[in-house]
Amino acid sequence: MAAHLSSxxxxxxxxxxxxxxxxxxxxxxxxxxxxxxxxxxxTGPFGLIAQYSLLKEHEVEKMVTLKPGRLPQADVxxxxxxVRPKLELMDIITDNVLREDRGRSPQRDxxxxxxxxxxLLCEQWLKEQGVLGSFxxxxxxxxxxxxxxxxxxxxxxxxxxxxxxxxxxxxxxxHAAKGLMTxxxxxxxxxxxFGKGECxxxxxxxxxxxxxxxxxxxxxxxxxxxxxxxxxxxxxLLTPLATQLTYEGLIDEIYGIQNTSEDFFDNxxxxxxxxSGIDTDKANNYIEDCIAQKHPLIKIxxxxxxxxxxxxxxxxxxxxxxxREILQTYGYEHILTLNNLEKAGLLKLQTSxxxxxxxxxxxxxxxxxxxxxxxxxxISYVYSGYAPLSVxxxxxxxxxGWRSIEEVLKMLPGPHFEERQQLPTGLxxxxxxxxxxxxxVFFLGGVTYAEIAALRFLSQMEDGGTEYxxxxxxxxxxxxxxxxLMEKLEPAPF
Amino acid sequence: MSRARADEEEYWHSSKFRAFTFDDEDDExxxxxxxxxxxxxxxxxxxxxxxxxxxxxxxxxxxPVGRRNRLPSFQSLSNALSDTGVKNYAPELRRPKAxxxxxxxxxxxxxxxxxxxxxxxxxxxxxxxxxxxxxLLDEAVAGHDGNVITAVLIFLKRxxxxxxxxxELEVRQVALCHLIHFxxxxxxxxxxxxxxxxxxxxxxxxxxxYREHLxxxxxxxxxxxxxxxxxxxxxxEDTSHIQDHYTLLERQIIIEANDxxxxxxxxxxIFRKYPRKASILNMPLVTTLFYxxxxxxxxxxxxxxxxxxxxxxxxxxDKQYVLTALAARAKLRAWDDVDALLTTKNWLGxxxxxxxxxxxxxxxxxxxxxxxxxVLQEYVRLVEDVETRLNLATKYKCHDVVIExxxxxxxxIQLTAYKCKVERGSAEExxxxxxxxxxxxxxxx
Numbered sequence: 001m002a003a004h005l006s007s008x009x010x011x012x013x014x015x016x017x018x019x020x021x022x023x024x025x026x027x028x029x030x031x032x033x034x035x036x037x038x039x040x041x042x043t044g045p046f047g048l049i050a051q052y053s054l055l056k057e058h059e060v061e062k063m064v065t066l067k068p069g070r071l072p073q074a075d076v077x078x079x080x081x082x083v084r085p086k087l088e089l090m091d092i093i094t095d096n097v098l099r100e101d102r103g104r105s106p107q108r109d110x111x112x113x114x115x116x117x118x119x120l121l122c123e124q125w126l127k128e129q130g131v132l133g134s135f136x137x138x139x140x141x142x143x144x145x146x147x148x149x150x151x152x153x154x155x156x157x158x159x160x161x162x163x164x165x166x167x168x169x170x171x172x173x174x175h176a177a178k179g180l181m182t183x184x185x186x187x188x189x190x191x192x193x194f195g196k197g198e199c200x201x202x203x204x205x206x207x208x209x210x211x212x213x214x215x216x217x218x219x220x221x222x223x224x225x226x227x228x229x230x231x232x233x234x235x236x237l238l239t240p241l242a243t244q245l246t247y248e249g250l251i252d253e254i255y256g257i258q259n260t261s262e263d264f265f266d267n268x269x270x271x272x273x274x275x276s277g278i279d280t281d282k283a284n285n286y287i288e289d290c291i292a293q294k295h296p297l298i299k300i301x302x303x304x305x306x307x308x309x310x311x312x313x314x315x316x317x318x319x320x321x322x323x324r325e326i327l328q329t330y331g332y333e334h335i336l337t338l339n340n341l342e343k344a345g346l347l348k349l350q351t352s353x354x355x356x357x358x359x360x361x362x363x364x365x366x367x368x369x370x371x372x373x374x375x376x377x378x379i380s381y382v383y384s385g386y387a388p389l390s391v392x393x394x395x396x397x398x399x400x401g402w403r404s405i406e407e408v409l410k411m412l413p414g415p416h417f418e419e420r421q422q423l424p425t426g427l428x429x430x431x432x433x434x435x436x437x438x439x440x441v442f443f444l445g446g447v448t449y450a451e452i453a454a455l456r457f458l459s460q461m462e463d464g465g466t467e468y469x470x471x472x473x474x475x476x477x478x479x480x481x482x483x484x485l486m487e488k489l490e491p492a493p494f
Numbered sequence: 495m496s497r498a499r500a501d502e503e504e505y506w507h508s509s510k511f512r513a514f515t516f517d518d519e520d521d522e523x524x525x526x527x528x529x530x531x532x533x534x535x536x537x538x539x540x541x542x543x544x545x546x547x548x549x550x551x552x553x554x555x556x557x558p559v560g561r562r563n564r565l566p567s568f569q570s571l572s573n574a575l576s577d578t579g580v581k582n583y584a585p586e587l588r589r590p591k592a593x594x595x596x597x598x599x600x601x602x603x604x605x606x607x608x609x610x611x612x613x614x615x616x617x618x619x620x621x622x623x624x625x626x627x628x629x630l631l632d633e634a635v636a637g638h639d640g641n642v643i644t645a646v647l648i649f650l651k652r653x654x655x656x657x658x659x660x661x662e663l664e665v666r667q668v669a670l671c672h673l674i675h676f677x678x679x680x681x682x683x684x685x686x687x688x689x690x691x692x693x694x695x696x697x698x699x700x701x702x703x704y705r706e707h708l709x710x711x712x713x714x715x716x717x718x719x720x721x722x723x724x725x726x727x728x729x730x731e732d733t734s735h736i737q738d739h740y741t742l743l744e745r746q747i748i749i750e751a752n753d754x755x756x757x758x759x760x761x762x763x764i765f766r767k768y769p770r771k772a773s774i775l776n777m778p779l780v781t782t783l784f785y786x787x788x789x790x791x792x793x794x795x796x797x798x799x800x801x802x803x804x805x806x807x808x809x810x811x812d813k814q815y816v817l818t819a820l821a822a823r824a825k826l827r828a829w830d831d832v833d834a835l836l837t838t839k840n841w842l843g844x845x846x847x848x849x850x851x852x853x854x855x856x857x858x859x860x861x862x863x864x865x866x867x868x869v870l871q872e873y874v875r876l877v878e879d880v881e882t883r884l885n886l887a888t889k890y891k892c893h894d895v896v897i898e899x900x901x902x903x904x905x906x907i908q909l910t911a912y913k914c915k916v917e918r919g920s921a922e923e924x925x926x927x928x929x930x931x932x933x934x935x936x937x938x939x
Binding site: 087117118119120121124125163167168169170171174177206209213289292294320323324325327328329330331332333335336339487489 | 608636637638639640641644645648667668671672674675676679680701704705707708731732735736738739742776777778779780808810813814817851855
């Protein structure tokens with residue numbers, strides 16, 4: 001069953017096994033028959049670690065979704081809540097617990113498993129509601145990095161981008177660092193760390209500090225990874241906005257969306273015009289038409305953000321015009337979302353008066369006119385001629401190195417840096433002749449299937465020299481990404 | 495690996511007296527049934543170093559014991575924030591069990607934070623001076639552990655005057671962001687706004703307050719609330735949007751009341767024929783305009799519900815107006831209205847058809863509303879781009895337009911081919927034939 005995890009250069013089965021072990025241990029602690037009450041959001045990530053059969057082996061007899069009201073009757077000894085540490089979920093749990101029939105016999109024991117961390121705030125909240133004492137085991141399950149595929153790890157943290165770039169909240173970065181420490185404990189210390197972006201810098205700092213505080217964590221495992229590359233999502237805001245054109249990317253984008261094929265191609269045309277620098281400085285007719293026809297708001301937002309990024313921000317007149325049309329058509333309350341997009345740098349005013357994007361595009365050769373999708377020789381095939389900036393940076397890091405693109409790097413947001421971690425003597429990696437380096441690329445804020453495809457393409461290149469393993473806070477596409485930045489406009493259930 | 499039942503009993507009982515170590519099994523402290531007594535006796539040892547009478551005693555069920563009834567102190571941190579992840583993958587980190595016996599009242603802020611990170615009992619009450627508190631905060635921040643930072647912030651929030659807390663956080667970005675996030679999560683709106691005002695993040699204050707309107711279901715109350723938002727420190731553009739939002743809701747309330755009355759009175763034909771599917775309250779502006787063009791099209795500009803009034807009040811651009819009105823009138827199959835919308839008169843009195851949105855769009859909208867071919871044809875004829883015109887005319891069987899266009903293009907082959915698309919013996923067929931027979935035309939093929 002774990003065949004796909006061991007298929008890559010790095011065997012990620014060990015990581016999943018460690019995750020399963022921890023889960024088993026907790027389940028066994030709550031001895032006896034059990035029912036699990038699931039925070040719906042977690043069923044996806046958990047599904048990557050363990051199947052129901054594993055849970056059954058540990059006496060899980062029933063599984064239900066977390067919701068307000070009375071818990072189902074199930075005749076089990078234990079009821080375990082698997083939840084993220086969010087206050088609104090604590091309210092639901094409180095409701096469940098308070099409605100429990102204390103007269104029933106036998107009584108059921110309650111437990112909570114916080115994923116990925118316990119939270120002081122949540123436990124205080126439960127205490128204030130008077131239910132904290134009802135729980136026997138309150139633990140955390142550190143599901144930081146989950147192996148999704150043989151070369152792909154994800155934290156499945158949907159809110160990471162918003163937290164990091166809108167709220168300057170470093171919680172997800174902390175989890176990223178912890179995930180990396182776990183990875184190093186299993187696969188050896190990574191000797192070289194490169195990074196670009198503020199968040200990358202924070203994660204590297206955390207890693208260094210964590211290592212210093214636990215000196216005993218120096219282990220004798222032969223390092224599997226040569227390099228870690230930490231990349232902020234906001235170094236490349238463009239890639240997730242464009243419609244992906246690889247098979248998996250397309251499926252990911254199209255699923256659930258009812259475009260006509262005509263409209264799809266119109267959309268694509270406009271995107272490609274923007275990405276090649278055509279008419280990015282004025283209000284676009286197609287976008288206006290779509291607003292007038294009240295196409296889904298997310299589609300509109302993607303396009304205007306794409307235009308903004310390709311123009312290094314929009315001129316005041318154009319920005320005001322779009323904003324007005326959007327608010328008049330979809331409702332004034334969306335001013336909150338527009339504000340979020342501005343804060344994230346996606347839809348903003350052009351401040352410097354000049355557009356850097358064409359320079360970046362030309363210097364890094366992001367736009368390849370002669371792309372051959374059947375027999376691609378460059379990563380630009382994933383967007384039919386556009387090479388993802390993020391992957392280009394990874395590619396250039398391997399060869400010839402970032403020194404040669406210092407000027408361009410400075411145009412991109414955030415610091416770039418290099419750190420070295422000491423390896424115990426004797427563990428210095430000696431590469432065999434012809435053996436590839438292994439680089440772990442960590443996207444802080446999300447990664448798209450197209451970028452994954454591009455990195456896999458590089459891995460497979462003969463004489464490429466480097467194989468890539470990809471880690472991220474979340475797998476995203478333009479729609480899910482923009483959605484995570486939209487203000488929740490419905491009032492909370494409680 | 496599951497344990498046998500008999501072993502379980504033994505397991506639970508034997509570990510009763512273990513206190514705070516790294517091993518996550520030792521979290522039995524949270525197992526109320528067996529450990530209560532043991533734990534309470536243990537707590538005596540723990541509290542030994544604290545002379546502080548202010549310490550709140552909290553039983554394991556969470557209820558405060560004793561006379562004080564404040565917010566629980568973070569002594570509840572003693573509910574082991576054990577770091578199971580580290581334990582599993584870095585076994586060298588296990589500390590000797592003896593360490594829990596090592597209580598000292600002299601832990602520095604740095605050590606305190608370290609202990610908190612490992613989930614050990616720590617009382618912060620002993621940090622009395624501002625200086626100490628700040629060092630504690632800085633250490634917590636440097637350690638990156640969110641739970642520890644939160645715990646320290648809760649402590650500071652409780653023991654520092656607000657102005658001092660704000661002032662100190664202003665220069666500590668990470669702690670500041672952490673507190674803001676915390677206040678948002680716990681819904682402490684007032685304190686959050688005070689903090690933002692202090693930081694002069696006035697626009698954020700404005701937006702944060704504006705956001706609250708979403709929680710107000712009652713329309714009148716919401717209207718009042720929005721009115722109050724107008725004076726807030728938004729940016730110039732945003733201010734006008736907020737103003738519009740208020741004005742719109744105000745209008746909608748009036749329109750809704752009137753129309754509800756009209757509907758129930760049963761006198762108005764339009765409402766009888768097309769009963770309203772939903773209330774107009776809280777709908778976007780363009781939707782409101784559509785509604786107004788549908789139900790109140792002929793009203794004079796003076797009324798709140800007339801389309802022209804909406805256009806003027808909200809400065810709706812021509813393009814948007816025509817598009818919306820067109821859609822509404824087309825839905826009602828009011829072709830004359832459609833015609834009037836698209837006709838302009840110049841000063842000489844000559845009329846001309848003009849569409850600020852392009853005639854192909856007009857055709858699209860009309861077609862979607864099942865306009866009869868005669869009506870559709872008129873506008874297909876006006877589509878500027880020849881290819882588009884031909885496409886649309888062919889698609890929607892506007893034969894006359896196709897015929898005319900091929901004639902104008904002098905394309906004999908296409909015109910001949912089109913004969914099979916028209917009915918045998920029809921007027922259109924005759925038309926084609928007569929054109930084909932016209933010797934004056936210089937066909938290109």
